Amino acid sequence: MSEKIVEITEAELPHNLKTLWLKALSAEEMQNHTYAISLVNAVLKDSPGFLAGRQLARKCAIQVASASGKKKKSGGMTALLSGGVSSLKLASSAKKDPISALIQIEKELEKDPFEPQINDVLFDTAMRLNLLDTAAFALETVRKGAPENTKLMHKLAEHYLLRDMLEEATD
Numbered sequence: 082m083s084e085k086i087v088e089i090t091e092a093e094l095p096h097n098l099k100t101l102w103l104k105a106l107s108a109e110e111m112q113n114h115t116y117a118i119s120l121v122n123a124v125l126k127d128s129p130g131f132l133a134g135r136q137l138a139r140k141c142a143i144q145v146a147s148a149s150g151k152k153k154k155s156g157g158m159t160a161l162l163s164g165g166v167s168s169l170k171l172a173s174s175a176k177k178d179p180i181s182a183l184i185q186i187e188k189e190l191e192k193d194p195f196e197p198q199i200n201d202v203l204f205d206t207a208m209r210l211n212l213l214d215t216a217a218f219a220l221e222t223v224r225k226g227a228p229e230n231t232k233l234m235h236k237l238a239e240h241y242l243l244r245d246m247l248e249e250a251t252d
Contacts, residue, residue, distance in 0.1 A: 122188075
């Protein structure tokens with residue numbers, strides 16, 4: 082991998098992306114969640130380590146899903162059939178090209194932000210890129226949407242333990 086990715090803050094965004102980010106924040110404030118997601122995805126394409134962008138995209142995707150009544154129970158048979166195939170493909174492409182896979186993962190999470198398999202792929206991809214906070218965020222999202230997924234909750238706890246974040250691991 083020739084390109085090094087690090088997690089960055091809003092202050093570290095390049096000027097052209099900061100403008101898009103501010104538009105995304107404004108769109109979210111005006112409850113135009115779909116537009117906010119598209120703006121955030123444009124920012125994430127050029128700055129995949131921008132965790133605040135990923136968090137806003139997920140927040141907006143949750144709003145879109147609940148507003149349209151599409152909030153399906155993650156982990157059900159439908160999720161296994163549709164998400165399972167997608168997660169296998171994503172996991173495979175993430176091993177070959179993790180940076181490009183992040184874009185595809187975000188597109189899948191737009192459809193179902195709590196999908197455990199896709200968030201698990203995001204976790205693994207983020208770990209491969211050493212984006213430790215992004216990895217934790219992926220499993221924290223599952224914790225909010227599918228806390229009964231003990232396998233991923235244990236994975237999250239182990240992640241926190243390895244980082245000496247004992248309080249988070251206990252939670």
